[in-house]
Amino acid sequence: MSSVIKLEEVHKVYHTGEVDVHAVRGVSLEIRRGEFVAVMGASGSGKSTLMNMLGCLDHPTKGKYLLDGIDVSGLSRDELADIRNEKIGFVFQGFNLLARTSALENVELPMLYVHHRVRGSEQRQRAMNSLEIVGLAKRADHHPNQLSGGQQQRVAIARALVNQPALLLADEPTGNLDSQTSIEIMGVFQKLNDQGITIVMVTHELDIASYTRRNVIMRDGHVVTDEPVKKRLIAEDELRKLREAQQAVNLA
């Protein structure tokens, strides 16, 4: 019962135009609670399709998907929406925050769609807690255009956490960030993972993937490699090294 994700022979076929695109061809995967997994692969490998299915944004054409013990493969659109709301926190490459809306309100957004109503004061409290976790409580009333890329991504992470999901799904979370900020964001993920939060992340950057604990590599719709990370990087150490290097440059 401790597996958060369980895929059994999952297929996805797109019927676009005359040719059927077989994006995912029979993936079986189990991810347990507390894991930190990177899904990697070249573009066209099927990793985005897999990610969409993991995120309950799309149905598998064939196969079974159990999320936190619930079979979600046959659910309706609205049922999937509820699952996303309760079980999944999304972090996107492009941050996907609502413009002209404060950080706090962005974080409150998922609570608007919760089934059992959350009171306004409680919403604010929970959103503030989330922002504190990612270290942005002081910027709660800032709008996205007043925040740096790294800060925006932290707001997005806070939003993903606010409903205490079973799974944090990150789609190229560092794709729009410079290398130092990327490491900072990975540091946030590592901290969350250390607290027991399950994280699945899609990336194509090998060094980013080595901050996770397990790497799944896809090619042509199949999982070709699935192994634990051998030389796991720790964001704090890497950041320290980076700062030392910068200092050295300054001294020279």
Added chain:
Amino acid sequence: MMRIIATVRIALRALRRNKMRSLLTMLGIIIGVASVICVVGLTTGATKQVEDQVRSLGESVLTVFSGNFTSGAVKGGWGSAPTLTVDDAQAIAQLPNTVAVSPEVRDREQVLANGLNWNTMVQGEGPDYPQIRNWKIASGVMFTEQDVRSLAKSAVLGKTVVDELFPNENPLGQVIRVRNIPFTVIGVLAPKGFTLWGQDQDDVVLVPYSSHMHRITARNFVNSILVEAASDGVIDQVQQEITDLLTARHRSLEPDFTVRTQLELMQRVSDTSQQMVFLLSGVAAVSLLVGGIGIMNIMLVSVTERTREIGIRMAVGARARDIVVQFLIEAVTLSAIGGAMGIALGVGSAMLISALKHTPSVTPAQWIAVAFASSAVIGVVFGFYPAWKASKLDPIDALRYE
């Protein structure tokens, strides 16, 4: 409920973001509602004035006009044919259900007095005229039956005539001249104001009808006969009795007179205003339709512009219904604000016009309610398609939308 309020707040913020666009979108609704409210206000005001006036004439009053105005050829109009006489009036007075009768003769005359002159309506009436018309004598007295018999040269003036001929003077006992015949002013009528046709009712000089017929115009017929029935209930009966009586007296095949009641007049006025209301409802419907199409158009643009926002909301768990409700509320907010602004503008301009033109304006509350409700309904009707379209977006595509 709280979720609705939160959604309204989101909608207001979205609309504020594009103030100019929102305003232009609302303009269709604003103009439509404003014009209807304004015209309804003025029409209702005018109708109410007519009804008040008719009522002030007395609801149990009938007027007999000479001349058969229903025949096809060219006619002089009501009261022009020399068919009604003072004897007719006296015969009518003998009918069981009439309480007062006044034969009427009318003529425009140049009236001289006090070194001043004024062109006014010189009206020959019976002594019961003020009672029938429900018109008080402000000062002095009305002429009597005795004055009528003696062709007295007595006159009762309307307020306007007093103002023109005797500014800052007491007209009582003074002499006015009509066609060089001196009449002594024995009374002044209380001011009555304008009729809805814009006629100044106070611009009048009353003299005994006999004096008018024999001293001023030298004729033996009257223009009309004013009759007061015993009560509102017997009006139809009295109308029939007068018709029978005069038909018999005139021995004509076709009636050469018309008997009109105030109720008929009131009926006619309310028929007219009813038609006006129908016409206005049509105009309102068309303008609201146009406004609604404008709203639909902008909401479609808004849905396209905010595809990514919709994607985000769906990703964090918004159901199709949540998206529909959000965009519907936005459309309704747009149209309801437009409706409210239209009502304010309409009431304001009706008040302005009525102030400038000295016509009353009454905006009935139910029209305001209907206008507001129908603009809100327009928002729902025309906002539904864009909202539905938004809710049918695929979250993956919506998130990827640039």
